[in-house]
Amino acid sequence: MLGFLLSRQRPPEARRINDDVIMRFDHVYEVAPGKMDLFPQQDIPAWDTLRIVASRWDHLAWMHDHWADSVLGVEELESEADDPDLDGIQASGVPSG
Amino acid sequence: MTAPPIAQSDPFLDELRSILGPDGVRADKPARWNRTRVPAPFPVHRWADYAPDVVVLPRTAQEIAGVVRLANRHGIPVVPRAGATGLNDGAVPLRRGIIVDVKRMNQIREIDLVDRTVTVGPGINMLKLNEELRKHGVMFPDDPASYPCSLVGGRIGTSGWSLIGGRYGHTRDLVISFEIVLPTGEIIRVGDGGGRKIRKSSTGYQLKHLFMGHQGTLGIVTEATLELVPRPEVEFAAFFHYPSFQAAYESTGALTKSGLATLAGVVLFDEWKLRYLRRDDEAYIPQAENVRAVVATAMYGTRDEVKPAARRLVRTARESGGTYLGDEVSQGDWAARHDRYATPLHGRLRTTGQVVPMSWHCEDAAINYSALPQVMEEWHAIADRIIDRYGIFDDWGMFFYTNAAHKPWGDYLVEIDIGIWEQKLDDVNWAGWVEAKHDIAAVALKYGGSITACHGATREGDAELAAEEMGGGFEVMKAIKRVLDPNNIMNPGKYELDTAYDPNAPSPFSGRRTGGN
Ligand SMILES: Cc1cc2nc3c(=O)[nH]c(=O)nc-3n(C[C@H](O)[C@H](O)[C@H](O)COP(=O)(O)OP(=O)(O)OC[C@H]3O[C@@H](n4cnc5c(N)ncnc54)[C@H](O)[C@@H]3O)c2cc1C
Numbered sequence: 001m002l003g004f005l006l007s008r009q010r011p012p013e014a015r016r017i018n019d020d021v022i023m024r025f026d027h028v029y030e031v032a033p034g035k036m037d038l039f040p041q042q043d044i045p046a047w048d049t050l051r052i053v054a055s056r057w058d059h060l061a062w063m064h065d066h067w068a069d070s071v072l073g074v075e076e077l078e079s080e081a082d083d084p085d086l087d088g089i090q091a092s093g094v095p096s097g
Numbered sequence: 098m099t100a101p102p103i104a105q106s107d108p109f110l111d112e113l114r115s116i117l118g119p120d121g122v123r124a125d126k127p128a129r130w131n132r133t134r135v136p137a138p139f140p141v142h143r144w145a146d147y148a149p150d151v152v153v154l155p156r157t158a159q160e161i162a163g164v165v166r167l168a169n170r171h172g173i174p175v176v177p178r179a180g181a182t183g184l185n186d187g188a189v190p191l192r193r194g195i196i197v198d199v200k201r202m203n204q205i206r207e208i209d210l211v212d213r214t215v216t217v218g219p220g221i222n223m224l225k226l227n228e229e230l231r232k233h234g235v236m237f238p239d240d241p242a243s244y245p246c247s248l249v250g251g252r253i254g255t256s257g258w259s260l261i262g263g264r265y266g267h268t269r270d271l272v273i274s275f276e277i278v279l280p281t282g283e284i285i286r287v288g289d290g291g292g293r294k295i296r297k298s299s300t301g302y303q304l305k306h307l308f309m310g311h312q313g314t315l316g317i318v319t320e321a322t323l324e325l326v327p328r329p330e331v332e333f334a335a336f337f338h339y340p341s342f343q344a345a346y347e348s349t350g351a352l353t354k355s356g357l358a359t360l361a362g363v364v365l366f367d368e369w370k371l372r373y374l375r376r377d378d379e380a381y382i383p384q385a386e387n388v389r390a391v392v393a394t395a396m397y398g399t400r401d402e403v404k405p406a407a408r409r410l411v412r413t414a415r416e417s418g419g420t421y422l423g424d425e426v427s428q429g430d431w432a433a434r435h436d437r438y439a440t441p442l443h444g445r446l447r448t449t450g451q452v453v454p455m456s457w458h459c460e461d462a463a464i465n466y467s468a469l470p471q472v473m474e475e476w477h478a479i480a481d482r483i484i485d486r487y488g489i490f491d492d493w494g495m496f497f498y499t500n501a502a503h504k505p506w507g508d509y510l511v512e513i514d515i516g517i518w519e520q521k522l523d524d525v526n527w528a529g530w531v532e533a534k535h536d537i538a539a540v541a542l543k544y545g546g547s548i549t550a551c552h553g554a555t556r557e558g559d560a561e562l563a564a565e566e567m568g569g570g571f572e573v574m575k576a577i578k579r580v581l582d583p584n585n586i587m588n589p590g591k592y593e594l595d596t597a598y599d600p601n602a603p604s605p606f607s608g609r610r611t612g613g614n
Contacts, residue, residue, distance in 0.1 A: 017383070020376050020450070031443075031452055038451045039443070063432040066227065067236075068332035072403060073424035074411055 009045035028053055109171060113153060113195075116163035123152040132196045135183045137556060138458045138534070140527045141519050147189050149176065149196040156201050158276060158284050158319035165317070166282035168195060168586045175280075176588045177313040179219060179251030182243040184459060185553035187254060187312035191590030191605035197317055199250045205229055206320065213325040214273060214294045219250025219318045235325040238265040241551075242437035253318050256310025258551030260434060260498075263353075263505030264361035264397055265326060267551075269309050270502045275321040277308050280582035284319070293322050307577070312553050313588040315581055329397040333407045334431035337419030338388040342368050342470070345390035348417035350466060352394060353499055353506040355413050357406045359398040363499045366391045367473055370494025370514075376445070392419060395431055444491030444516030447484050455491055455516035460534060462541035463550035464511045469497050475540045476513045483533045487526040491516035500550050510550040513537070531606075534558030542566055555591040557606045563592050 014022040014030070021029050028049060033041060064071050113122045123129070133148045134141070150173075155161045168175045174194030181188050190196060202218035205226065209215070210233055217226060224245045227236050240260045241247055247257070253275060257268040265271065273296055274288025287305050290298025308315055339345035349365045368389050375384065394410060396403050411421065421427075444455035464472050473495055480492040493514035499505035517530070538548040538559035547566060548554045554563045564571040575597035578585075585598050590605030 018375075035445070035450055036452050038453055059436075060429055060432040063435055064332060064428065066224070066231075067435075068329040068397060070331055070400075071428055072331050072333040072400075072407060073428065074335055074407075074421055075424050077404070077408055077411065 009047055011044070011046050011049060025049060025053070109167075109173070110151060112167055113151065113164065116167065117153055117155055117160050121154050121156070121160070123154065124150075128152045129196075132178055132181065132198060133189065135181045135186060135188050136456070136458075137184045137186050137189075137552070138517065138530060139186070139189070139519075140522060142522050142524075142527070147191065148193065149190040150193050152196045152198055154198050154201050158278055161197060161278045161317050161319055162282045162284055164195065164197060165278055165280065165586070169281060169584050172584060173586065174589050175317075175586050177250065177254060177317045179248035179254065180222065180243070180246050181251075182247045183251060183255060183552065184461070185255070185312070185549070185556050187553050187555055187588070187591070188251070191588075194586075194589075199317070199319075200248070202250075202319065203248075208233060208325075209294070210235070210325070212294050214322050215325055216293075216320060216322045217249055218320060219253070220248055222246065222248050223252075230325065231328060234328050236328045237271065237323050238326050239268050239271050239323075240435060242434055244435040246438065249321050249323070250318050253309050253321060254311070254313050255551065255553050258500070258510055261361035261395065261397060262502050263363070263499045264359060264503070266324075266502040269306065271324045272305070272309070273322045273324060274305065275308070276319045277316040278319055279316045280584075280587040288322070296324075310553070312555050312591055314578065314591050314594060315587060329399075331396075331398065331400045331403045332431075333396040333403050334394070334427045335407070335411060335414070336391055336393045336422040336427040336430060337414045338384070338422055339390045339392065339418055339420075340387050342390045342473075344418040345392050346470060348414060348419050349392050349497070351413055351417045352392065352410065353466075355410065357396070357410060359396040359402050359406050360410065360505055361395045361397050362393075363505055364393040365469075365497040365509075366393070367495045367497075369477060369492055370496060373492075373494045391422070393427070393431065393434075444493070444518070446488060447491070448488065453518050454520070455518050457493070457514060458517055459512045459514045460537045461510060461512045461550050461552050462538070462546050462548055463500055463508050464497075464541060464544060464546040465508050466506070468544035468546065469509060469511065472511060472540055472544055472546070473497075476511075476537055479533050479536045479540070480513060480515060483529055487529050489518040489521040489526055490530075508546075508550075511541075511546075531558040535561065538562045560591070560593055 011024040014024050017023050020032055020035060022032050023029055110122060110124055129148050129152055132152055133144055153164055165175055174190060174192045175197060176188060176190040176194060177197045177199060178188040179199050199220040201220060203220035204218045207216040215237060223237060223239055230236055238261055239252055241257050242260060252268045253272055259267045274286055274293050276284060276286045278284050287308050289295055289305060290300035339348060345365055349363055352363050371389060396407060442454060443452050446453055477492060484490045484492060493516055495513045497509040497511050500508045500510045535558045539562060541548045542562060542565060548559050548562055554560060567574060575594060578594050578597045589595055595602035
């Protein structure tokens with residue numbers, strides 16, 4: 001197993017999403033640095049960002065499980081296309097940015 | 098009531114210690130200053146004006162009764178405090194005095210699976226309670242967006258509103274009976290009639306409702322018997338987007354009137370909220386430009402009920418112009434709604450777009466469906482005014498959430514989320530904020546609504562309008578307060594109820610003491 005490597009903790013280069021938002025890790029959005037002159041953003045090592053993101057997913061999964069035995073999604077409803085109950089549902093897909 | 102401040106060496110503290118034991122009385126500054134405010138808008142530059150004189154941490158109803166009797170003898174205010182998540186200043190000691198923090202009264206006293214009740218102390222939190230109940234296949238379905246941190250005592254003190262109230266009811270529907278220490282120290286139990294576990298009775302006055310939502314002005318709850326429902330087999334959450342607010346508004350009307358019994362709630366998010374999500378980072382969700390408003394729905398129940406109902410709901414949403422946002426967004430966002438403390442801690446300056454630290458505040462009201470579009474326009478105009486004038490506020494959009502218990506139609510919990518750069522508060526911009534709150538509440542009344550659906554109306558800015566909303570009922574409120582609390586020791590200064598004792602009583606928001614320690 002490798003030990004701690006500082007070089008691996010540097011977040012990847014930012015990609016610009018729009019005037020206000022950048023992205024370094026997939027689906028992890030950050031305020032564009034130019035909007036943070038008054039209150040500069042902290043340096044966060046890669047492991048910490050990834051830990052925060054993972055713990056959010058854990059939290060959401062925990063919440064679902066807390067409230068019900070299972071979660072039903074529209075995608076599951078629609079995958080049962082031969083179900084007589086389906087009643088004309090049509091897939092529409094998630095809009096893209 | 099304005100008793101002189103309690104000195105830290107006061108013999109009064111020894112009297113308190115004789116009731117609660119040495120570990121039940123805290124007069125040190127951290128204990129008091131940490132129990133001064135709640136997340137509701139607060140004049141942070143005047144923290145000292147509202148710091149309590151002493152904090153007590155009781156374990157029993159008898160101890161609370163002892164504290165209340167002592168307070169009556171000395172004429173010292175008593176303010177109950179539970180999770181301190183109130184978005185109204187209910188637990189803020191406007192006239193200082195004693196904070197009764199009920200967190201140590203957090204036991205589950207009985208789980209009755211035969212008559213379907215659970216009996217608890219007021220200091221228990223719903224999340225912790227449900228972790229225990231789950232072992233028995235049941236749940237207490239009171240689900241505020243402060244679910245992990247508000248407590249049963251505060252839910253009763255505010256008569257709270259639940260995210261899934263359209264299916265299961267709100268706090269008042271889910272609390273069957275409770276024990277309360279009256280402002281004069283007697284301990285009584287109130288429910289429907291006298292029965293501890295009876296859900297419907299026609300004996301006597303409906304005292305349960307009187308002793309809920311009074312914001313600690315009529316006593317302190319020390320035990321509550323709560324409803325149990327079967328743990329749901331299935332959760333279904335679906336979010337839809339629309340090309341305009343009008344389309345989403347009409348679709349909301351169709352969805353809420355669908356008659357689907359498992360439908361727990363429908364939420365309509367306006368265009369300002371969508372702009373905010375596009376602009377910001379923490380909640381940033383990339384969306385096409387034609388996504389102008391969103392409607393969220395949630396259902397709970399058995400698989401046999403929810404599955405066909407979900408199909409019907411999706412069809413209704415689509416037929417009324419909605420496009421499904423996908424399972425990931427729907428399920429992820431819904432799960433996050435139970436815990437809105439994960440809200441942003443920054444906002445933007447309108448002039449430069451620069452990020453500054455802001456705390457989240459929301460103003461609520463109960464408004465009928467027919468008036469939602471007008472209220473939306475007028476509330477945003479008020480927010481606009483203070484953003485331009487003071488430069489420390491930000492408009493984070495509005496939502497409209499089904500408000501009636503067991504039948505999700507008719508009226509809505511309406512909220513506008515406002516960011517406030519609290520470190521910049523001073524007397525001038527605080528006064529501007531209070532005026533805006535007043536105007537927001539006045540709009541709710543103008544459209545035949547109520548100035549609050551769940552948080553309460555004791556806040557500076559809207560407390561002055563509570564009497565107008567209540568009409569002749571406000572005189573009855575004052576008469577009840579005088580009879581039950583002859584010395585005005587229970588949470589004085591709230592709801593302008595001091596005028597029950599003296600029509601010229603000074604406002605708790607003016608003439609503050611200074612230099613508290
Ligand atoms: C992120 C967030 C989301 C929220 N979402 C919701 C929501 O969805 N629905 C909703 O209804 N509210 C919501 N709120 C507001 C708040 O959580 C509720 O008002 C809640 O009921 C307050 O409970 P608490 O335990 O924090 O009470 P506190 O804030 O401690 O007290 C509230 C009031 O009750 C009184 N009180 C406390 N204990 C007792 C007692 N034992 N006997 C008598 N009176 C007592 C207090 O004096 C005070 O007037 C939210 C708050 C936050 C911060």
